[in-house]
Amino acid sequence: RFVLVGRTVAPPPATGADKTSLVVELPDDHPGALLEMLEQFATRGINLSLLASRPIGDSLGRYRFVIDADGHIQDERMADALMGLRRFSPKVIFLGSYPRADRSIVRYSHRYADDVFVEARDWLRGLLSGEPGV
Incomplete structure (x- = not known):
């Protein structure tokens, strides 16, 4: 599905109509492991357009997800x-961020807008530096 030719380069600039591809390995087989992985996307309002499991093959119950x-x-x-x-x-392989083939702009609810994440990070940094936590 993917071919890597050449050396590592930075992803192209964001267009607003992008997709990011990854391979993630579940660290161990326990109840809720897949849910824990998927929550990383769900709690940030990120839609997954592909989720495919592949057995790792070194032991039963070990999977990688594309x-x-x-x-x-x-x-x-x-x-x-x-x-x-x-x-x-610890086994996350970043395959790349790139423009979607359909060029469809990715829309998010306001609570998942980039400026909301930046404001929350700045608020936390302020708390750590002793500013009031309003």
């Missing part, structure tokens, strides 16, 4: 989701 998610790595919500995935699983 994921296509609406959005670009430069989007605050996607960057936050990728950080959450990395904390959840």
Whole structure:
């Protein structure tokens, strides 16, 4: 499905009509493991257009998931989701962020807008520096 030719390069700039592709390995087989992975996207309002499981083959119950998610790595919500995935699983392979084939603009509810994520991060930084937590 994917071919990598050449050296690592930065993803193209975000267009607003983007997709990000990943491979994520569940760290272990336990009840709720898949839910924990999917929550990284759901709590940030990111739609998944592809979720396919592939057995790893080294032991029973171990899987990798191929994921296509609406959005670009430069989007605050996607960057936050990728950080959450990395904390959840040390085996996250970033395949790329790129324009969607249909060029359809990705729409989000206001509560998932980039400026909301930036404001929340700034609020937390303020708390850490001793500002009032209003």
